[in-house]
Amino acid sequence: MTAQATAPHIGTTAPASNLLLAVDGVTVDFDGFKALNGFSLTLDRGTLRVLIGPNGAGKSTLCDTIIGRVRATSGRVIFKGQDITHLPEHEIVRRGICRKFQTPGVLPGLSVVDNLMIAARRDRRWWSSFRHGVAAEEKARVADILETIGLADRAAAPAGQLAHGEKQWLEIGMVVATRADLLLLDEPTAGMGPAETSQTAALIRRLVGQHTVLVIDHDMSFLEQLDARVTVMHQGQFLKEGSVAAIRADADVAAVYLGRAKEDTHHD
Amino acid sequence: MDMSLRKNTPLSGPLAGIAFGRSLAVPLAVVALGVLAPWLVSAYELNLLARFLAMALLAMGLVLVWGQGGVLSLGQGVFFGLGGYAIAMHMKLAALADGDLPDFMVWSGLDALPWWWVPFKSPLVAILGVVLVPGAVAALFSWAVFRRRVGGVYFALITQALALAFATLLISQQPSTGGFNGLTDFQTLMGVELGTPAAAHGLYWLTLALVVGVFVALRALMASRYGLLLRAIRDGENRIRFLGYDPTPFKVVAFTIGAVLAGLAGALFTLHAGVVSPALVGVVPSIEMVIWVAVGGRNSLAGAIAGTLAVNLAKDGVSSAFPDLWLYALGLVFVLVVTLLPGGLAGLVADAGAAGLGKRLKTLIIGEAK
Numbered sequence: 001m002t003a004q005a006t007a008p009h010i011g012t013t014a015p016a017s018n019l020l021l022a023v024d025g026v027t028v029d030f031d032g033f034k035a036l037n038g039f040s041l042t043l044d045r046g047t048l049r050v051l052i053g054p055n056g057a058g059k060s061t062l063c064d065t066i067i068g069r070v071r072a073t074s075g076r077v078i079f080k081g082q083d084i085t086h087l088p089e090h091e092i093v094r095r096g097i098c099r100k101f102q103t104p105g106v107l108p109g110l111s112v113v114d115n116l117m118i119a120a121r122r123d124r125r126w127w128s129s130f131r132h133g134v135a136a137e138e139k140a141r142v143a144d145i146l147e148t149i150g151l152a153d154r155a156a157a158p159a160g161q162l163a164h165g166e167k168q169w170l171e172i173g174m175v176v177a178t179r180a181d182l183l184l185l186d187e188p189t190a191g192m193g194p195a196e197t198s199q200t201a202a203l204i205r206r207l208v209g210q211h212t213v214l215v216i217d218h219d220m221s222f223l224e225q226l227d228a229r230v231t232v233m234h235q236g237q238f239l240k241e242g243s244v245a246a247i248r249a250d251a252d253v254a255a256v257y258l259g260r261a262k263e264d265t266h267h268d
Numbered sequence: 269m270d271m272s273l274r275k276n277t278p279l280s281g282p283l284a285g286i287a288f289g290r291s292l293a294v295p296l297a298v299v300a301l302g303v304l305a306p307w308l309v310s311a312y313e314l315n316l317l318a319r320f321l322a323m324a325l326l327a328m329g330l331v332l333v334w335g336q337g338g339v340l341s342l343g344q345g346v347f348f349g350l351g352g353y354a355i356a357m358h359m360k361l362a363a364l365a366d367g368d369l370p371d372f373m374v375w376s377g378l379d380a381l382p383w384w385w386v387p388f389k390s391p392l393v394a395i396l397g398v399v400l401v402p403g404a405v406a407a408l409f410s411w412a413v414f415r416r417r418v419g420g421v422y423f424a425l426i427t428q429a430l431a432l433a434f435a436t437l438l439i440s441q442q443p444s445t446g447g448f449n450g451l452t453d454f455q456t457l458m459g460v461e462l463g464t465p466a467a468a469h470g471l472y473w474l475t476l477a478l479v480v481g482v483f484v485a486l487r488a489l490m491a492s493r494y495g496l497l498l499r500a501i502r503d504g505e506n507r508i509r510f511l512g513y514d515p516t517p518f519k520v521v522a523f524t525i526g527a528v529l530a531g532l533a534g535a536l537f538t539l540h541a542g543v544v545s546p547a548l549v550g551v552v553p554s555i556e557m558v559i560w561v562a563v564g565g566r567n568s569l570a571g572a573i574a575g576t577l578a579v580n581l582a583k584d585g586v587s588s589a590f591p592d593l594w595l596y597a598l599g600l601v602f603v604l605v606v607t608l609l610p611g612g613l614a615g616l617v618a619d620a621g622a623a624g625l626g627k628r629l630k631t632l633i634i635g636e637a638k
């Protein structure tokens with residue numbers, strides 16, 4: 001578990017049975033601008049990984065590519081041993097990947113509990129939406145998540161009325177409710193104070209094991225609380241991977257962040 | 269049907285019975301009044317009411333499509349017309365001896381019935397056609413469009429173009445469609461003489477029964493998990509997609525139901541009015557249909573019925589007195605509703621119930637920080 005300077009390569013990181021996700025040399029070209037440039041990443045089942053990088057490094061684009069919102073110009077995304085690069089978005093989700101968006105993506109007009117119920121529903125085919133009744137297991141799961149994210153007493157409130165931090169938690173709850181094997185959490189603590197951030201870190205740590213979690217965040221104290229392996233990306237490329245301490249001490253990482261800090265003082 | 273964990277029973281025991289009785293009392297009284305209408309109003313007024321109730325079927329469909337699904341269709345006239353022409357073609361053919369042609373075809377020099385007219389000789393085909401033709405056209409069209417993720421203003425423009433094309437086609441194919449004059453002069457439907465008071469009453473009650481049935485069915489649909497997902501797609505299509513749902517079929521189903529109801533409305537309207545013509549199905553009538561629902565409240569079935577009746581009654585009054593003024597008046601009403609009353613009449617009633625009419629009027633006048 002030392003910092004390594006080379007990009008992980010498919011098949012060498014772990015035995016295939018333990019490998020959940022492999023992003024294999026993905027390039028995303030936005031009219032000549034490469035938001036991802038030959039980027040690779042592998043995640044083992046039940047692990048937690050943090051992805052950092054300066055603004056515009058391509059972190060959100062990576063999530064978008066895994067989930068099918070943005071299509072790779074070249075390269076592949078392999079999930080549970082199958083190529084999902086070209087599947088429709090809802091198919092990718094049904095195979096077990098769910099994503100939290102950078103700006104909270106809750107359904108504002110629906111109640112908190114309805115948001116979770118829609119997420120928890122196993123059978124998402126349109127014709128089964130005419131069927132009545134909710135599986136007891138889905139109800140129990142939603143009640144459980146409501147407790148976990150601390151919104152049990154707001155269950156009937158429209159999600160649009162929640163505070164920003166509560167929306168973040170609700171969306172994390174929704175992502176968890178889908179039972180996805182892989183959770184992609186894009187800046188889950190944005191807009192949260194220190195206390196809420198700590199609670200979020202604790203919540204995420206509890207998810208690991210049952211889920212594989214990829215977290216994108218900038219907040220150093222949050223990263224320390226997560227205490228996971230960190231992958232650093234820069235300009236769409238892999239830069240470094242290692243423990244939080246190793247990454248903090250790394251001169252290349254510091255240079256990338258400092259270089260950016262000079263250009264962009266506005267960032268938090 | 270109930271997806272929520274909430275125990276939605278603030279009232280229980282005898283209190284619940286009273287609330288239930290009260291909530292049903294108003295609709296039952298309205299329906300009873302509707303049933304008795306043939307003895308309460310003149311034949312002319314009954315005919316107007318019957319036409320407006322037929323249009324209310326279409327309006328309720330728009331509640332599902334536009335209010336719940338967030339899909340603005342400016343082409344409902346097309347489906348209204350498909351239903352209307354389907355039944356009209358049958359009635360034209362039913363009045364003829366075998367081998368004869370409808371009068372306008374003879375005058376246009378046609379010597380054989382166009383092939384697409386032939387199946388409508390059968391009453392069964394015609395009645396099925398009233399719902400199946402608009403339904404099938406809507407399903408194929410909306411599937412092709414929604415699958416490509418076309419929505420919002422672009423979808424509205426495409427449907428408007430469809431209405432324009434449909435009306436133009438009907439006019440240009442005069443020999444086989446009756447052209448600008450459309451189809452008119454119907455005598456019988458399934459052996460029943462039209463134009464008698466008995467037929468008028470029967471058709472009126474049939475329309476009323478369909479309005480009630482569709483109201484109840486759509487209410488259940490909107491309260492179902494399907495309804496919840498439709499609203500969720502309206503509010504956040506991407507979020508729903510990335511929760512593993514495919515939004516396309518949900519929207520196609522709503523649009524198809526809306527078209528089937530429009531077809532039914534068109535057929536009944538044709539029976540009540542005794543005519544169907546391109547002037548009823550083009551761009552302007554399609555926009556009018558949206559305005560009925562905007563006025564009534566696009567998320568309320570009762571509002572859509574009320575809006576349809578109110579706007580059409582006003583139209584009847586204004587356009588008989590000042591024919592040139594109607595479109596201006598309608599445009600003005602639309603602007604006022606969109607800017608001041610986004611919830612339409614239904615929103616006004618709900619707010620008046622919740623907060624008192626005075627407060628609502630105050631909000632209307634001074635505005636409200638949103």
Ligand SMILES: Nc1ncnc2c1ncn2[C@@H]1O[C@H](COP(=O)(O)OP(=O)(O)OP(=O)(O)O)[C@@H](O)[C@H]1O
Nearest residue numbers: 030033035053054055056057058059060061062102
């Ligand atoms: N649809 C798009 N079209 C063109 N360029 C895009 C598009 N989406 C993202 N980009 C560009 O790609 C780069 C990577 O964006 P991305 O959102 O992935 O960065 P990020 O690492 O998530 O940054 P942040 O920390 O600000 O969230 C940015 O320069 C961005 O402007």
Ligand SMILES: [Mg+2]
Nearest residue numbers: 059060061102
């Ligand atoms: Mg981002």
